[in-house]
Amino acid sequence: MKKEELIRQIEGGLIVSCQSFEGEPIHGEGIMLKMAESAKWAGAVGLRANEPKNVKEMKEATGLPVIGIWKQEFEGSDVYITPTMNEVDALMEAGSDIIAIDCTNRLAPTGEKAYDLVRKIKAKYPDALIMADCSTYEEGANAIKLGADFIGTTLCGYTDYSDQYDGPSFPMIERLCRDFPGKVIAEGKINTTDEARRCIELGALCVVVGGAITRPHLTAQRFVEALQRK
Amino acid sequence: MKKEELIRQIEGGLIVSCQSFEGEPIHGEGIMLKMAESAKWAGAVGLRANEPKNVKEMKEATGLPVIGIWKQEFEGSDVYITPTMNEVDALMEAGSDIIAIDCTNRLAPTGEKAYDLVRKIKAKYPDALIMADCSTYEEGANAIKLGADFIGTTLCGYTDYSDQYDGPSFPMIERLCRDFPGKVIAEGKINTTDEARRCIELGALCVVVGGAITRPHLTAQRFVEALQRK
Numbered sequence: 001m002k003k004e005e006l007i008r009q010i011e012g013g014l015i016v017s018c019q020s021f022e023g024e025p026i027h028g029e030g031i032m033l034k035m036a037e038s039a040k041w042a043g044a045v046g047l048r049a050n051e052p053k054n055v056k057e058m059k060e061a062t063g064l065p066v067i068g069i070w071k072q073e074f075e076g077s078d079v080y081i082t083p084t085m086n087e088v089d090a091l092m093e094a095g096s097d098i099i100a101i102d103c104t105n106r107l108a109p110t111g112e113k114a115y116d117l118v119r120k121i122k123a124k125y126p127d128a129l130i131m132a133d134c135s136t137y138e139e140g141a142n143a144i145k146l147g148a149d150f151i152g153t154t155l156c157g158y159t160d161y162s163d164q165y166d167g168p169s170f171p172m173i174e175r176l177c178r179d180f181p182g183k184v185i186a187e188g189k190i191n192t193t194d195e196a197r198r199c200i201e202l203g204a205l206c207v208v209v210g211g212a213i214t215r216p217h218l219t220a221q222r223f224v225e226a227l228q229r230k
Numbered sequence: 231m232k233k234e235e236l237i238r239q240i241e242g243g244l245i246v247s248c249q250s251f252e253g254e255p256i257h258g259e260g261i262m263l264k265m266a267e268s269a270k271w272a273g274a275v276g277l278r279a280n281e282p283k284n285v286k287e288m289k290e291a292t293g294l295p296v297i298g299i300w301k302q303e304f305e306g307s308d309v310y311i312t313p314t315m316n317e318v319d320a321l322m323e324a325g326s327d328i329i330a331i332d333c334t335n336r337l338a339p340t341g342e343k344a345y346d347l348v349r350k351i352k353a354k355y356p357d358a359l360i361m362a363d364c365s366t367y368e369e370g371a372n373a374i375k376l377g378a379d380f381i382g383t384t385l386c387g388y389t390d391y392s393d394q395y396d397g398p399s400f401p402m403i404e405r406l407c408r409d410f411p412g413k414v415i416a417e418g419k420i421n422t423t424d425e426a427r428r429c430i431e432l433g434a435l436c437v438v439v440g441g442a443i444t445r446p447h448l449t450a451q452r453f454v455e456a457l458q459r460k
């Protein structure tokens with residue numbers, strides 16, 4: 001799929017992140033594949049999936065474009081979203097339409113800056129589309145300078161130097177959208193339809209919602225906490 | 231479990247309704263059982279389940295009290311939530327802690343008023359706890375007069391003579407809570423944590439949330455619609 005065509009397809013729409021992990025009550029037995037099918041049923045314009053095999057399965061099952069990531073933890077590095085070229089290679093092989101990587105100012109397991117991976121991917125896969133998961137405005141601006149196609153606000157609140165909000169990082173989204181129109185994918189802590197809507201109003205290209213749709217145990221927990229609040 | 235003990239256990243808490251139906255992308259393969267486990271993980275105080283076998287399985291898997299219903303459609307009647315004594319018998323047999331039935335002013339498949347089932351259940355199972363799913367204040371008051379233990383606001387908006395709201399029926403919940411304290415279980419169209427919280431503030435004994443937690447395709451659809459709104 002050409003870049004322009006993909007952008008037309010996802011513009012203004014909902015991308016559903018379908019991820020679950022060992023130890024979660026919803027993990028295993030193809031449940032995330034059902035979540036991907038639910039997203040398609042609902043009219044989502046794309047998916048975000050973790051691990052090459054899930055990227056492949058979800059693409060085949062739904063026909064939707066998939067943002068591929070591969071979360072891998074390495075000792076000595078806080079960077080875990082697609083941290084090295086090995087993960088990128090496998091995600092490309094699996095057919096990811098967009099590759100999302102950690103593009104923060106932190107050190108990757110390779111000892112280089114996480115954002116250094118952008119230029120390496122563009123050198124190896126000139127046609128690859130890169131979503132740069134960032135935690136601050138500055139990281140987003142840097143990602144675009146390096147050649148990333150999209151900025152994801154995914155990591156705001158998840159680095160120790162970024163702003164902490166209970167909900168989405170609207171100030172970061174707003175400023176990035178103003179300076180990099182058409183390149184900002186809002187992601188991170190978007191739990192309500194009003195929050196998602198606000199991201200589009202601020203100028204986001206599209207919105208990624210994960211847990212609020214695909215992790216019912218966390219949604220139930222938010223309800224439990226709301227009822228317990230004094 | 232004695233009535234007082236059950237009430238203590240569910241008071242102020244979240245009950246998660248775990249139901250799916252043929253044709254839904256999330257149906258089958260034990261997914262609703264995973265939803266029940268997710269509810270328990272999150273600290274829910276109970277479950278609401280459709281069909282005797284699901285009541286039994288979810289009770290065994292979670293140890294949580296279960297409100298049992300059995301949706302059955304019969305030609306010529308609009309009443310489908312546990313419409314006859316046959317469904318009640320099977321739900322009792324399955325170990326339902328509370329039996330929920332349609333307690334509206336409509337005609338059951340038997341040709342009698344739906345609410346007539348309350349007295350019959352109490353005659354056959356004197357210790358059974360009955361949640362009367364109602365669509366109006368008057369139906370709720372009538373249910374209590376007939377001996378129902380709890381009023382559910384489940385059916386408000388689902389009979390052709392009841393109020394239609396986009397969200398929960400707060401006026402009905404408020405009035406019932408004032409006149410029947412400790413007996414109102416808020417249910418129906420509760421999609422946000424604020425709405426759930428408001429039900430408790432109005433005096434509801436507890437709150438049932440279903441789709442917003444256990445039907446991800448409907449949640450995704452609400453997000454898609456919010457983004458498409460002009």
